[in-house]
Amino acid sequence: MNSSWISFFELPAQPDPFRQRFPLLDSPWPITSIIVGYLLFVLKLGKIFMEHRKPYNIKKVIIAYNTFQVIYNGILFGFAIYYLIIRRTYDKRCMLHLPLYHPDKQTERLLSYAYFINKIIDLLDTVFFVLRKSYKQITTLHVYHHVLMTYFMYWVFRYYGFGGQYDMMGLLNTFVHSIMYSYYLISVIYPEFRGNLWWKKYITKMQLLQFVLLLLQACHVLIFNPTCKFxxxxxxxxxxxxxTMILMFSNFYYHAYLKPKPQKLQKQQ
Structure with a gap:
């Protein structure tokens, strides 16, 4: 392998040694087991389990879950705003994880780990779909997004460390999720208003925007700051x-909000 390929795949010689002190991060097997179990349940075993059962009434559970997610993501977003925007912990032109001796290193670890745990909690979204027999919501985009965000974060922590450039993803994602779970909470408590919540499609637009911003961030660093050690x-x-996510969310947005529905076509004819 030539030097250019070696530099392309080059990662820190010694990732954060404190990683092994956090539950689920000391070995790849726990998170791998969670992901495999998740996929087996939502794609196969859950449907078999529910085949001869009526949809479960878990409204109270979902209300509690959505409330928890709004609060959890809101708190993480607040901390991210403070450390990234107000305190300016990182150089935005080249966001590297903090050195081990930095006074904010433990905070960086804790916030990154809290975000990772939240991605695992997010997997319950799909479990609830199965228990309610709402299979049409278990799309390729939905499952891919959940698996990617959870499994991807583990390997980043393992081979690179906590924090750095991907903290911007946490900032954007926690903001979008705070809004998204607020919508879910309102639509569950007041189902009669579900079709009148005009901001539903704007949540998808926000999800698209976050990936556009992340794409621009990476391109900006690659083009204008090629010496960055990230x-x-x-x-x-x-x-x-x-x-990939821009293309998948764009396809979802088109089919959900732009593509004419069959009934409308029939009326037009």
């Missing part, structure tokens, strides 16, 4: 995944 492999991975 690993090239992770830079290009951010470009590829942001582009």
């Amino acid at each position: 690993p090239l492999f992770l830079q290009y991975l951010q470009v590829v995944q942001s582009t």
Whole structure:
């Protein structure tokens, strides 16, 4: 392997040694088991389990879950605003994780880990769909997004460390999720207003915008600050995944809000 390829895949020689002190981060097997179990349940076993059962009435559970998610994501977003925007912990031109001796290093670890745990909690979205037999909501986009965000974060922590450029993803994602789970909460408490919540499609637009911003962030660093020591492999991975999510969310937005519905076509004819 030539030197250019070695530099492309180059990662820190010693990732954060404190990683092993956090539950689920000391080995790849726990998170791998969670992801495999999730996929088996939502794609196969859950449907078999529910085949001869009526949809479960879990309204109270979902209300509690959505309330928790609004608060959890809101708190993480507040901390992210403080450390990234107000305190300016990182150089936005090249966001590297903090050195081990930095006074904010433990805060960086805790916030990153709290975000990772929230991605695992997010998997319950799909479990609830199965228990309610709402299978049409278990789309390729939905499952891919959940698996990617959860499994991807583990491997970043393992081979790169906590914090750095991907903290911007946490900032944007927690903001979008705060709004998204607020919509879910209102629509569950007041189902009669579900069709009148005009901001539903704007949540999808916000999701699209976050990936556009992440794509622009990575491209800006690659083009205008090529000496940045954030690993090239992770830079290009951010470009590829942001582009993939833009395409998938754009396709969802088109079919959900722009493509004429069959009934409308029949009326027009």
